[in-house]
Structure formats: structure tokens, C-alpha cells
Amino acid sequence: xxxxxxxxxxxxxxxxxxxxxxxxxxxxxxxxxxxxxxxxxxxxxxxxxxxxxxxxxxxxxxxxxxxxxxxxxxxxxxxxxxxxxxxxxxxxxxxxxxxxxxxxxxxxxxxxxxxxxxxxxxxxxxxxxxxxxxxxxxxxxxxxxxxxxxxxxxxxxxxxxxxxxxxxxxxxxxxxxxxxxxxxxxxxxxxxxxxxxxxxxxxxxxxxxxxxxxxxxxxxxxxxxxxxxxxxxxxxxxxxxxxxxxxxxxxxxxxxxxxxxxxxxxxxxxx
Amino acid sequence: xxxxxxxxxxxxxxxxxxxxxxxxxxxxxxxxxxxxxxxxxxxxxxxxxxxxxxxxxxxxxxxxxxxxxxxxxxxxxxxxxxxxxxxxxxxxxxxxxxxxxxxxxxxxxxxxxxxxxxxxxxxxxxxxxxxxxxxxxxxxxxxxxxxxxxxxx
Numbered sequence: 001x002x003x004x005x006x007x008x009x010x011x012x013x014x015x016x017x018x019x020x021x022x023x024x025x026x027x028x029x030x031x032x033x034x035x036x037x038x039x040x041x042x043x044x045x046x047x048x049x050x051x052x053x054x055x056x057x058x059x060x061x062x063x064x065x066x067x068x069x070x071x072x073x074x075x076x077x078x079x080x081x082x083x084x085x086x087x088x089x090x091x092x093x094x095x096x097x098x099x100x101x102x103x104x105x106x107x108x109x110x111x112x113x114x115x116x117x118x119x120x121x122x123x124x125x126x127x128x129x130x131x132x133x134x135x136x137x138x139x140x141x142x143x144x145x146x147x148x149x150x151x152x153x154x155x156x157x158x159x160x161x162x163x164x165x166x167x168x169x170x171x172x173x174x175x176x177x178x179x180x181x182x183x184x185x186x187x188x189x190x191x192x193x194x195x196x197x198x199x200x201x202x203x204x205x206x207x208x209x210x211x212x213x214x215x216x217x218x219x220x221x222x223x224x225x226x227x228x229x230x231x232x233x234x235x236x237x238x239x240x241x242x243x244x245x246x247x248x249x250x251x252x253x254x255x256x257x258x259x260x261x262x263x264x265x266x267x268x269x270x271x
Numbered sequence: 272x273x274x275x276x277x278x279x280x281x282x283x284x285x286x287x288x289x290x291x292x293x294x295x296x297x298x299x300x301x302x303x304x305x306x307x308x309x310x311x312x313x314x315x316x317x318x319x320x321x322x323x324x325x326x327x328x329x330x331x332x333x334x335x336x337x338x339x340x341x342x343x344x345x346x347x348x349x350x351x352x353x354x355x356x357x358x359x360x361x362x363x364x365x366x367x368x369x370x371x372x373x374x375x376x377x378x379x380x381x382x383x384x385x386x387x388x389x390x391x392x393x394x395x396x397x398x399x400x401x402x403x404x405x406x407x408x409x410x411x412x413x414x415x416x417x418x419x420x421x422x423x424x
Contacts, residue, residue, distance in 0.1 A: 230406070258297065
């Protein structure tokens with residue numbers, strides 16, 4: 001059993017304003033992701049300008065926040081929010097869903113694609129390799145914040161989380177950091193080094209995230225207001241299951257050339 | 272002379288248009304299935320949250336109101352537990368997600384279907400309370416006490 005490291009959730013202060021690790025890690029991941037996308041956009045097969053990347057980030061951030069919040073409301077605590085609809089807007093109090101955020105990001109890719117005449121799958125392919133940076137650092141922030149911990153366990157590396165009571169628990173945030181962050185980043189970064197069919201990189205993200213999340217959820221404590229929802233499955237698994245066949249179907253379709261760009265698209269959209 | 276290249280061009284464009292139409296059809300199917308699945312998950316979640324909220328409140332009430340031990344004998348503990356269960360079943364007569372009562376006096380192994388059930392087990396030192404969630408899995412009393420449900424009953 002390992003002791004919880006008790007990292008102060010407040011990293012430092014700027015004057016009277018406390019800067020929380022959670023927010024700081026999100027900003028760091030945003031900056032790293034943006035810089036990487038700017039560099040990636042310079043490659044011959046992409047040809048995205050810096051302004052286009054920053055413009056795209058705006059669409060993606062908006063999609064992630066709106067989708068993530070609506071997803072949480074819809075799939076995790078709808079009875080509560082029907083009674084307290086104003087609190088849907090209080091995103092700073094926590095409660096975001098990855099799956100809602102993903103739908104929001106896809107809508108953001110579609111909206112941005114329409115604006116700059118690129119296909120949705122092309123935009124998704126471009127941003128997908130950077131997504132694990134934010135996902136991974138977000139899980140580290142969950143660990144620092146003593147939240148979203150694992151189930152009770154007596155493994156040698158189980159941790160006693162102060163918010164989880166006296167029993168040792170799986171450090172599921174660290175598993176998620178490693179799988180949804182480090183491993184997924186490596187898979188997508190290596191895979192996207194060569195030109196791939198349109199839609200392949202985005203499909204691979206959907207497929208592997210679905211697999212990793214489904215597996216890690218077996219170690220994670222389900223949300224207290226829900227518990228298990230279908231036999232031994234929790235809501236995270238229920239929402240991750242369709243990602244696996246959808247990812248496979250999209251990958252198959254992309255290798256069949258189904259998402260290849262029409263001839264009038266800007267160069268770089270067929271990689 | 273000009274008709275032939277145009278015809279060739281039309282034939283060359285035809286597979287691309289067919290592919291494009293197939294991709295659009297695939298996209299529409301995927302979107303429709305995703306919406307249907309999302310709605311099903313939302314309905315499932317809504318039902319589970321409502322049922323789970325009730326069983327959490329039942330557990331909370333049982334943990335707070337259980338008679339204190341120690342008891343002189345197991346017989347006395349059982350009598351106390353029986354009275355306690357009868358009182359609880361009178362106040363909360365319905366199991367939130369299954370047929371039958373919300374509270375029972377028994378050894379949990381003796382109960383085949385435990386969904387949303389709170390089981391009172393007599394012990395010499397105290398009455399033990401074990402609750403089972405909407406799927407029949409044992410709930411964690413310590414974790415529930417750390418995060419008590421909103422008291423609406």
C-alpha cells in the first residue's frame with residue numbers, strides 16, 4: 001500500500017489568486033498541444049497556418065466544454081440538473097464527460113471544416129494525435145485533486161485517498177494517465193508520422209480510446225449517484241462500448257478510401 | 272468528337288460520386304445510431320440515478336437509526352433487528368427497483384435477488400447494515416458515509 005502524496009491542489013498564487021494544479025495542467029496541455037499542432041501543420045501534407053490552428057482551437061475548446069458539460073448532465077446526473085437547471089452553467093463546480101466532449105469536438109471539427117472547406121475527418125485526423133496530451137494531464141490533475149479514484153484494492157501499489165475513506169484503492173487516475181495519455185499518444189504519434197488514408201488517424205483514436213477506457217473502468221470507483229448501471233458495467237463503459245465498433249468501421253472505411261477528399265479541397269487533405 | 276471525352280469524364284466521376292454518396296449514407300447511419308444509443312444511455316442513467324438515490328437514502332437512514340448494541344444475546348439482537356426492520360418497512364414500504372420490501376432481516380447469502388435491498392444482520396455488538404445497489408452489488412458503507420445522499424425522505 002502506498003501513501004497518498006498530499007500534493008497541495010493549489011500550485012502557487014499570483015497575487016491573491018490561487019492557481020490550482022488542475023487548471024495549470026489544463027493550460028500546459030493546451031499550450032503543448034497547440035505548439036505541436038502548429039509544428040504539425042507546417043508539414044507538406046497538412047499545410048495549416050498558425051492562424052488556422054489557433055482558429056481551430058477555439059472551435060475545439062468550445063465544443064469540448066459545451067459537449068463535455070451537456071454529456072455529464074445527460075448521462076451522469078440528469079434528475080439533479082432537471083431540478084437545478086441553472087447549475088448546468090456552473091462548469092467550474094466540476095462535472096464533465098469525456099464522451100460528450102468528444103461529440104462536441106467532432107461537431108467543432110465539422111463546423112471548422114465547413115468554414116475552411118476541409119472535410120470533418122481531415123480536421124479530426126489533424127487534431128487527434130494532440131488529444132492524449134490533454135487527456136493524460138487531466139488524469140494527473142484528477143490524482144492531485146484526490147478525485148475519480150479507483151475501487152478498493154489490496155494490491156501493493158494501492159493508495160489510501162483521503163476523499164475515499166481509510167481503505168486502499170486502485171490509483172486508476174494513474175492507469176488512465178498511462179493508457180489514455182502516454183500509450184495513446186505514442187500510438188497516434190507513431191502512426192501519424194507517415195501519410196495515412198483520410199480518417200484513419202481519427203478512427204484509431206476513437207478505437208483505442210474506447211478500448212483503454214473500457215478496460216480502466218474496471219478499476220475505477222463508479223460515480224456515487226449511479227453505481228453500476230448494467231450488471232458489472234458502469235456508465236463510462238456503457239459509453240465507451242460503441243467507440244470500439246465505430247472506430248473499427250471508420251478505420252475500415254478510411255482504408256477503402258471512403259473519406260478521400262474531393263479534388264477541389266486544399267492540398268494536404270488526402271494524407 | 273467532343274461527346275466522347277465528356278462521356279469518359281462522366282464515367283470517371285461516377286465511382287467518386289457513388290463513393291461520396293456511400294460515405295454520406297455511412298455518416299448518417301453512424302449519427303443516427305449514436306443519437307439512439309446516447310438517448311438509451313440517458314434514459315438508463317436517469318432510471319438508475321432515481322433508483323440508486325432511493326436505496327442510498329434507505330442505507331443512510333438504516334445506518335443512522337439502527338439500535339445500538341451490545342446486546343445480551345443473539346436472540347435479543349434478532350428481536351431488536353426484527354422490530355427495526357418492521358419499522359423501516361412501515362415507513363419505506365417499497366423497494367426502489369425490485370418487487371418486495373426495501374429492508375429485510377436475513378443473512379445476505381440467503382437472498383437470491385438483492386437489487387436495491389438493505390439487509391439488517393443481527394450481531395451481538397451491533398446490527399450490521401448491508402445495502403445492495405440497483406444491480407445487486409454490495410455498496411460501500413464507508414464511502415456512502417463520506418458522501419451522504421441529499422436528505423429528501
